[in-house]
Amino acid sequence: MAHIAGPTTPTRHESGAKRGPDVERLLALQAFNARLVCMTVDENSYQEVVNGVWKVMGCDFCSLFLHDEASHSLKLVGSVGYEELDPELEISLADSASMHIQAFAEEYLVHVNDLTDQYGIKTLSADLRSSLAMPIIANSGPVGVFDFGSREVGAFSPSEISMCSMLVDQMSYSLENIRLVNELSRSRDAVIRGMALLAEIRDSHIGGHLNRICAYSKYLAEALLDRPGYSEVTPTFIDTIARSAALHDVGKVGIPDAILLKPGKLTVPEFEVMKSHTTMGAELLEGLMRDYGEYGMISMGVEMAIAHHERWDGGGYPEGISGLDIPLSARILTICDVYDALTSRRVYKGAWSMEETMANIRENSGQHFDPELVKIFLARPSDLQAIQNQYPD
Ligand code: C2E
Ligand code: SIN
Ligand code: SIN
Ligand code: SIN
Ligand code: FE
DSSP states (O other), X not given: OEEEOOSSOHHHHTTTSOOOOOHHHHHHHHHHHHHHHHOOXXXXXXXXXXXXXXXXXXXXXXXXXXXXXXTTEEEEEEEESOTTOOTTOEEETTOTTBHHHHHHHHTSOEEESOOTTOTTSBOSOTTOSEEEEEEEEETTEEEEEEXXXXXXXXXXOHHHHHHHHHHHHHHHHHHHHHHHHHHHHHHHHHXXXXXXXXXXXXXXXXXXXXXXXXXXHHHHHHHHTTOTTOTTOOHHHHHHHHHHGGGTTGGGGGSOHHHHTOSSOOOHHHHHHHHHHHHHHHHHHHHHHHHHOOOHHHHHHHHHHHXXXXXXXXXXXXXXXXXXXXXXXXXXXXXXXXXXXXXXXXXXXXXXOHHHHHHHHHHTBTTTBOHHHHHHHHSOHHHHHHHHHHSOO
């Protein structure tokens, strides 16, 4: 007889039920949990979740369906044991005879102890004799359904149901968290790329500039790895600077075209406006962090946006800080930025030769630039040339 269990979890009504220790299951459960915590969600990993649950329960059939808003259905994302199941199976939310839809719509567990002669209930296989469909409920509401099935009548005792319920609870939290984390990091990456690209499109000189800036910054940061005095430089630092260097000029999206794209030299007031690209970039990125949370790449981006026009001698902008008060990421970026600006053509200037550029940077070492970083950066010109060749305009 089919029945829909109440909203209390079986664990609660079966709290007095005897459940002998089952070491194999606990081990499988532990492995399953560990897996859930580390996994990133894609189509294959849903199948892995199903495999994990199936290993813990040892039942004949298991499957996982997730709600798809667009098609008003539950979509199959993974299954074990159901041999003839269409991998693209979708169950319409309107199909009220389906156990899965009942569980989803009622947000209750549906348990059918004996499916023999239960013609009114749709199941996934004619071989099923008992089955359990459990809604997966996230903070936002039901997000899917997990089912357990057996070829035996009455396979799911109260203690089995408790175990299933525990697994599905665990899954609800993890699936939701993983989904959110992935979505967030995807949207962060999209926003960051979008902003960097926007700046690039308007400021037409940039071309390969972003790629080169990232490559030069990575190159200089790598040269600092394991050097005394640069304990801050770790593989993570290198990875982060290589990506976030592209953000240093995002504030240029806020500079009027008439100034940003002016073919000639800027007037003093125009240059004053131009200087605000540093603070505007930092504000933009700080706003992102408020919306999406602290994120290594963005916080280094803030540092670089605000400080990449500071000078070692304190004569830069916007704050006029000097020397080691300027964050390392910004000191690195300043050299790379100017090196690339000089070796490239701009609306307001032609490209300088590598020799002229290196001479200029050496001349300004200790005034504009951190002298130690200049030495390291310019030590192997052929490496710089290789980066320039790799990313032409
Ligand atoms: P940018 O073109 O990416 O240049 C970055 C930095 O490279 C400049 O920061 C400056 O330190 C250095 N740099 C670039 N070209 C030259 C050059 O011909 N001579 C020298 N000595 N240094 C150069 P800065 O000066 O703070 O400028 C920031 C941004 O302001 C520039 O970014 C550019 O977008 C804009 N800008 C600066 N001067 C002019 C100008 O005369 N005309 C126009 N249209 N834009 C300018
Ligand atoms: C200038 O406008 O002062 C020269 C070009 C530059 O520094 O970007
Ligand atoms: C530069 O040549 O990169 C800037 C000019 C200066 O620092 O005086
Ligand atoms: C600057 O922006 O010029 C100061 C940072 C440095 O070059 O070390
Ligand atoms: Fe800049």
